[in-house]
Amino acid sequence: KTTFMGIDMGSDEFSSGIGESLAKVEELLLAELSSGEDFLTEAATHLAKAGGKRFRPVFALLSSQFGPNPHASEVITASTVVELIHLATLYHDDVMDEAELRRGAVSANARWSNSVAILAGDFLFARASRLVSTLGPESVLIIADTFAELVTGQMRETIGNPSGTDPVDHYLRVVWEKTASLIAAAGRFGGMTSGATDDDIERLSRLGDAIGTAFQVSDDIIDISSQPGDSGKNPGTDLREGVHTLPVLYALTEQGPDADRLRELLLSASGERLPLTDDAEVAEALGLLNASAGMVRARETLAGYAERAYSELAQLPDNEAKKALTSLVSYTVERIG
Numbered sequence: 001k002t003t004f005m006g007i008d009m010g011s012d013e014f015s016s017g018i019g020e021s022l023a024k025v026e027e028l029l030l031a032e033l034s035s036g037e038d039f040l041t042e043a044a045t046h047l048a049k050a051g052g053k054r055f056r057p058v059f060a061l062l063s064s065q066f067g068p069n070p071h072a073s074e075v076i077t078a079s080t081v082v083e084l085i086h087l088a089t090l091y092h093d094d095v096m097d098e099a100e101l102r103r104g105a106v107s108a109n110a111r112w113s114n115s116v117a118i119l120a121g122d123f124l125f126a127r128a129s130r131l132v133s134t135l136g137p138e139s140v141l142i143i144a145d146t147f148a149e150l151v152t153g154q155m156r157e158t159i160g161n162p163s164g165t166d167p168v169d170h171y172l173r174v175v176w177e178k179t180a181s182l183i184a185a186a187g188r189f190g191g192m193t194s195g196a197t198d199d200d201i202e203r204l205s206r207l208g209d210a211i212g213t214a215f216q217v218s219d220d221i222i223d224i225s226s227q228p229g230d231s232g233k234n235p236g237t238d239l240r241e242g243v244h245t246l247p248v249l250y251a252l253t254e255q256g257p258d259a260d261r262l263r264e265l266l267l268s269a270s271g272e273r274l275p276l277t278d279d280a281e282v283a284e285a286l287g288l289l290n291a292s293a294g295m296v297r298a299r300e301t302l303a304g305y306a307e308r309a310y311s312e313l314a315q316l317p318d319n320e321a322k323k324a325l326t327s328l329v330s331y332t333v334e335r336i337g
């Protein structure tokens with residue numbers, strides 16, 4: 001049996017079908033990234049070769065199982081396009097975040113320079129555009145709109161939430177724009193290219209939205225609740241970067257001495273977010289957060305997105321992809337422990 005992120009991908013016959021499609025996506029991805037001048041190829045293939053879960057193509061391929069033609073070549077093209085767009089944004093994101101590492105490998109900006117990383121990202125976008133043009137104007141429109149959402153989310157995050165507006169609302173909007181929108185587009189593309197009904201295409205898009213948001217929220221919870229060494233990640237990474245995720249935003253609205261102490265640790269006198277540098281302070285903040293009602297609310301929010309995903313799945317026809325997707329949703333809830 002094939003598993004993806006530890007999730008059962010159905011019977012051998014089905015999962016090897018997905019596996020074969022995924023291998024074709026991988027082949028097309030590397031072919032597109034290696035199709036420029038030699039000096040471009042190394043930088044352009046760098047992040048794809050560094051690994052990654054290929055979550056968006058997997059979701060597009062699973063979504064394609066709801067249409068009559070899951071083996072259409074357009075399904076492979078569409079699945080590759082979403083991964084190319086995702087990878088392009090990561091090159092640019094690492095420049096903006098001045099990240100040294102990506103997927104356990106040195107980032108393109110750290111290895112070469114910001115200019116090389118930005119241009120490599122642009123090259124990926126050019127290759128994605130070229131591929132999506134073969135799918136027709138409707139697909140080009142979807143990718144153009146999704147691209148604008150990604151940029152809007154990144155810009156909204158950069159600017160921060162204006163004073164007097166709800167930080168939770170701001171946070172969830174950024175998550176939708178920056179992450180869920182592309183996963184929703186992956187579901188839409190999988191449905192469209194395999195000839196699914198219009199209703200099912202809309203369901204797959206909403207399913208991608210719910211799964212994408214649930215994944216982000218569960219990541220945020222794990223960054224607070226995990227034990228060091230638990231998942232190969234160190235808890236408190238977001239706090240060290242001064243990033244306030246959903247549980248933190250909820251906890252900061254609470255009353256009482258614990259919430260007061262949390263505000264003292266995480267906010268400056270003028271209310272600016274402070275990155276935590278001291279290990280003892282990180283440990284203290286994590287302790288307060290884990291005991292907070294904010295953490296309970298974040299778990300409830302996650303459960304709400306999982307519920308949305310399940311209700312979209314309930315409307316889709318029964319098949320092996322539906323089983324795999326159902327397991328994927330329960331995994332986002334169960335992995336937080």
Ligand code: FPP
Pocket residue numbers: 088089090092093097099121122125150151154178179
């Ligand atoms: C990672 O977030 C970033 C994204 C999911 C989207 C970034 C979007 C852009 C850079 C828009 C512009 C794109 C192009 C190609 C013009 P993160 O920094 O929170 O997470 P990380 O831990 O993966 O770095």
Ligand code: MG
Pocket residue numbers: 093094097099
């Ligand atoms: Mg980043």
Ligand code: MG
Pocket residue numbers: 093096097
């Ligand atoms: Mg970023």
